[in-house]
Amino acid sequence: MIKEIREWAVAIIIAIVVIVVIRMFLFVSFSVDGLSMDPTLEDGDRVVVNKFIYDISDVERDDVIVFNSNEESAYVKRVIGVPGDTVEMVDRTVYVNGEPLQEDYVVHQGESYMDNFTLSELGVEGDVIPEGQYLVLGDNRPVSRDSRDFGLITEDSIIGEVQLRFWPLNEIAIDF
Structure with a gap:
């Protein structure tokens, strides 16, 4: 009996250690x-x-990421501009390096609080995104708090890339 309890205790401790390691270093919900x-x-x-x-x-354009904000909670947004890119929005179309982005995922319902912007209007010195910084936007532009509101985010603030939606169960999806 004692041997069986000891085996269960060891198995539970190992499971807890594995879960802690996974959550700390690999994946988080x-x-x-x-x-x-x-x-x-x-x-x-x-x-x-x-x-x-x-x-x-590397962080790539179109990645859906979670990052720490200067606010109380983390945000989830889409990477639109990476270091070295020029980015601007004109008439609700985002241009990266002079080319319009094809953004089938974007919601445009009415006007958002900032439909047009340039990098300089977001506080960027020069006309390109500096190393270690990224421009992020929400897909629902009229209501999204994103780089139009708080500027570029730093590489240090990125927690990771969203790779799986597991809830609700009827909408499980991989890669966005």
């Missing part, structure tokens, strides 16, 4: 709060964030 990523991610969706992906690869 995140709950989407708000409408800024509609229709891609909806309020209340639960996602898995890959925390180590940017240790082995």
Whole structure:
């Protein structure tokens, strides 16, 4: 009996250590709060964030990421501009390096608080995104608090890339 209890205790301790290691270094779950990523991610969706992906690869345009904000909670947004890019929005069309982005995921319902911008209007010195900084926008532009509001984000603030929506169960999805 004591041997069986000891085996169960060891198995439980190992499971707890594995879970802690996974959550600290590899993956974390995140709950989407708000409408800024509609229709891609909806309020209340639960996602898995890959925390180590940017240790082995670069942040790329169109990645959906979670990052720490200067506010009380983390945000989920889409990367639109990476270091070296020029970005501007004219008449609700985003131009990266002079080319319009094809953004089928974007919601335009009425006018948002800042439909047109240039990098200089976002506080960037010069006309390109500096190293280690990124421009992020929500897919639901009329209601999204994003780089139009708080400027570029730093690489240090990025928690990871959203790679799986697991809740609600009828909308499980991989890669956005």
